[in-house]
Amino acid sequence: MVLNQTLYFFVANHPHYMLQTVSSLCSTSHSTSSYQPTSIPNLKFNQKPYPIFPLLEKSTKWTQLTELQQLHAQMVVTGFIHHKPSLNKLIAHVLSMGSLGVGYAYSVFAHTRELDVLTWNSMLRAFVNSNMPRRALQSYTEMLERSRNVPDRFTFPSLLKGCALLLEFKVGKVLHGQVVKYMLHSDLYIETTLLNMYAACGDLKSARFLFERMGHRNKVVWTSMISGYMKNHCPNEALLLYKKMEEDGFSPDEVTMATLVSACAELKDLGVGMKLHSHIREMDMKICAVLGSALVNMYAKCGDLKTARQVFDKLSDKDVYAWSALIFGYVKNNRSTEALQLFREVAGGSNMRPNEVTILAVISACAQLGDLETGRWVHDYITRTQKGHSVSLNNSLIDMFSKCGDIDAAKRIFDSMSYKDLISWNSMVNGFALHGLGREALAQFRLMQTTDLQPDEITFIGVLTACSHAGLVQEGKKLFYEIEALYGVRLKSEHYGCMVDLLCRAGLLAEAREFIRVMPLQPDGAIWGSMLGACRVYNNLELGEEAARFLLKLEPTNDGVYILLSNIYAKRKMWNEVKKVRELMNEKGIQKTPGCSSVVIDNIAHSFLAGDCSHPEIAEISIMLRQVREKLKLAGYVADTSEVLLNIDDNKKEESVSQHSEKLALCYGLLKSEIGGRIVILKNLRVCSDCHTLIKLVSKIYQRQITLRDRNRFHHFKDGSCSCRDYW
Numbered sequence: 001m002v003l004n005q006t007l008y009f010f011v012a013n014h015p016h017y018m019l020q021t022v023s024s025l026c027s028t029s030h031s032t033s034s035y036q037p038t039s040i041p042n043l044k045f046n047q048k049p050y051p052i053f054p055l056l057e058k059s060t061k062w063t064q065l066t067e068l069q070q071l072h073a074q075m076v077v078t079g080f081i082h083h084k085p086s087l088n089k090l091i092a093h094v095l096s097m098g099s100l101g102v103g104y105a106y107s108v109f110a111h112t113r114e115l116d117v118l119t120w121n122s123m124l125r126a127f128v129n130s131n132m133p134r135r136a137l138q139s140y141t142e143m144l145e146r147s148r149n150v151p152d153r154f155t156f157p158s159l160l161k162g163c164a165l166l167l168e169f170k171v172g173k174v175l176h177g178q179v180v181k182y183m184l185h186s187d188l189y190i191e192t193t194l195l196n197m198y199a200a201c202g203d204l205k206s207a208r209f210l211f212e213r214m215g216h217r218n219k220v221v222w223t224s225m226i227s228g229y230m231k232n233h234c235p236n237e238a239l240l241l242y243k244k245m246e247e248d249g250f251s252p253d254e255v256t257m258a259t260l261v262s263a264c265a266e267l268k269d270l271g272v273g274m275k276l277h278s279h280i281r282e283m284d285m286k287i288c289a290v291l292g293s294a295l296v297n298m299y300a301k302c303g304d305l306k307t308a309r310q311v312f313d314k315l316s317d318k319d320v321y322a323w324s325a326l327i328f329g330y331v332k333n334n335r336s337t338e339a340l341q342l343f344r345e346v347a348g349g350s351n352m353r354p355n356e357v358t359i360l361a362v363i364s365a366c367a368q369l370g371d372l373e374t375g376r377w378v379h380d381y382i383t384r385t386q387k388g389h390s391v392s393l394n395n396s397l398i399d400m401f402s403k404c405g406d407i408d409a410a411k412r413i414f415d416s417m418s419y420k421d422l423i424s425w426n427s428m429v430n431g432f433a434l435h436g437l438g439r440e441a442l443a444q445f446r447l448m449q450t451t452d453l454q455p456d457e458i459t460f461i462g463v464l465t466a467c468s469h470a471g472l473v474q475e476g477k478k479l480f481y482e483i484e485a486l487y488g489v490r491l492k493s494e495h496y497g498c499m500v501d502l503l504c505r506a507g508l509l510a511e512a513r514e515f516i517r518v519m520p521l522q523p524d525g526a527i528w529g530s531m532l533g534a535c536r537v538y539n540n541l542e543l544g545e546e547a548a549r550f551l552l553k554l555e556p557t558n559d560g561v562y563i564l565l566s567n568i569y570a571k572r573k574m575w576n577e578v579k580k581v582r583e584l585m586n587e588k589g590i591q592k593t594p595g596c597s598s599v600v601i602d603n604i605a606h607s608f609l610a611g612d613c614s615h616p617e618i619a620e621i622s623i624m625l626r627q628v629r630e631k632l633k634l635a636g637y638v639a640d641t642s643e644v645l646l647n648i649d650d651n652k653k654e655e656s657v658s659q660h661s662e663k664l665a666l667c668y669g670l671l672k673s674e675i676g677g678r679i680v681i682l683k684n685l686r687v688c689s690d691c692h693t694l695i696k697l698v699s700k701i702y703q704r705q706i707t708l709r710d711r712n713r714f715h716h717f718k719d720g721s722c723s724c725r726d727y728w
Helices: 002-013 015-027 053-057 065-078 084-095 099-110 117-129 133-146 156-166 169-181 188-200 204-213 219-231 235-247 254-267 270-282 289-301 305-314 320-332 336-349 356-369 372-385 391-403 407-416 422-434 438-448 457-470 473-487 493-505 509-518 525-538 541-554 559-571 575-587 618-634 650-658 661-672 689-701
Strands: 596-601 604-609 678-683 705-709 714-718
Touching: 065 084, 065 099, 084 099, 084 117, 099 117, 117 133, 117 156, 133 156, 156 169, 156 188, 169 188, 188 204, 188 219, 204 219, 219 235, 219 254, 235 254, 254 270, 254 289, 270 289, 289 305, 289 320, 305 320, 320 336, 320 356, 336 356, 336 372, 356 372, 356 391, 372 391, 372 596, 391 407, 391 422, 407 422, 422 438, 422 457, 438 457, 457 473, 457 493, 473 493, 493 509, 493 525, 509 525, 525 541, 525 559, 541 559, 559 575, 596 661, 604 661, 618 661, 618 689, 661 678, 661 689, 661 705, 689 705, 689 714
Parallel strands: 678 705
Antiparallel strands: 596 604, 596 678, 705 714
16 A cells, blocks of 8 residues: 555656656566666666656755655665665654654664664664663774764764763773874763763762863853753852853853752742842843743742742743752752642643653642642642652652551552652551551561662661551561661661650650660750650659750750650659749740641642631531530530649649640641541641540540540540550
8 A cells, every 4th residue: 555655645746757657667566675777777866857866855844754755665666775865854844743753763774785874873862762772882892893984073073972971981981091192082962961961970070171172162062061960969169150151251041040040949049049040130131931931940949938939920931840840949948838739720720741750740739738638639730740659759658658547558658659669658558557557567668678688778767667656666676686687787876865765655764764874875955855745644754854954955946845844843743843944944045935736628738827716617616615515524524734734723733635726626627527527637746635535535436536636646536536546
């Protein structure tokens, strides 16, 4: 069929070749597989006009590969396949079809004799542009072995770009030697690609040497060297070179400025970044998508989200990088609610397809907020719009679902992964630890040992934390002493901190103190903090005061130290000591971090402070709170006021604890949920013992599943009990 179409197409335009073409087609039984184009008589390539060449010239870009295949068939039939200008034109057109045409072009290329250097260069360039740099290097070797062609100034740039993509430093050095051998080292374009190759491979010394010895440097060369520093995380050097560039009389373009602005973002240098932005305005430079994204990213990373948003809103051309930069900036600056709102704009009202960086930032926002509903929506969005989940994306989903309270969803994603890296296993182990599932974390760790992966320091922090939260003292001890001896992982302060926490939570305070005394590292604030917290729980005044003294030296502005010490004194009704601690806080200007709890209802997070009256539905919340207290008292509930730090009567103490932020969030959740429903609450501090007891009873009386994530871990309340087994 193709040959019939070819015959019609060709003879319609060139009837004087009809007899020769028909004869050739008949002799090959409608097949070109064994056809020898040299058998066509009387073809004289020096005649003008060439019959095929006008067809090749008729369009700069052919729309269908099949059209070019038909034209190729004509060239084979007529023998013009050996006319080098026609052949080069054909290959150029096929290559213009993109990756689709590269394979076909190579088949033409491979079956052609006596190729010239222009054809070789076209193929080398096509391989590199189609992300097949290794094929380009292999073809160059074939060129040297198969032909008499000598590389020219258009041969090496493609090969050097290929080396940069592959990070083939040694091959690049060999090519550099060949550049010198063929006396092309003074060519500015080749020198620039050499510079880029060295920079891409991390050899900045060689790149700068080339840069300094160039007889002529244009704007592209300066930008290449500046970009080379940035690619190798040397932002200071990039900015210093920019000063030299201006001193030499060169004005930067949009690409240069985008690179320099990115250097400020990496350094978090808002001052220099603002000066560059001012310079961009002075030059009346058009803010293209690349430069706009760089400015948004710089302001966001430097914490100036207001200006980042202003720049973003003014961009006429917002690409995915600009959206990602702003979303990522919101997340990094703990403004995840705005990050999710922005993502909904991208996902709902824009033709923009978020990339993986955007998705990872959004997943991080959900984890930060503990917003399970939005997290599930994001997961569903990814499943619908992404062809496949990368390992890093799955790892982020595991972490997000773990931090949002759905450890079962995290486990399902983990189990569905065909390939799991070390971060996958660590995320799952830490997820179990966060939920107090110590035995599950240990089981996961044992399963990991059946793979080729070796546990690292993060793995053992997760497993030890899991043992600590689950009260698995003996298991934790055994594992701790195996870390260095059996696994060869160096113990760090975090591992010692986990062991102190393990012993302290179990009430083994004397053993924990001895462990601290003999440990080879200087105990840090986390270690003494575990000791002080345990002393409050187990009412140990002597060790508590000692731990507080060490902590106040290490962290004199940590309000938690003063609060825990006050709690110890208050439990013993040592009100004069409580007063002294409060006075010391006032003297140093230290204020207690207010407790804040939030509950997500219909994708909106509602936040409450202790005693908060600002919520628009506070009247209904207050009524619900009174009903809860009355029902719980009938069930035998008595408020635990031991953590109230004021010397006031018991009624006022009870009223004080009843206004804790998690109780207000809980009552709002009760108003908005059905029997058998689920309420998820997040608190910025450790949940107090009274709130913990009250929520247990509410889960039974009001028939709700309640998940509370405090500063330390998750608590899952159901039917009057908690997953922590009152061990937190």
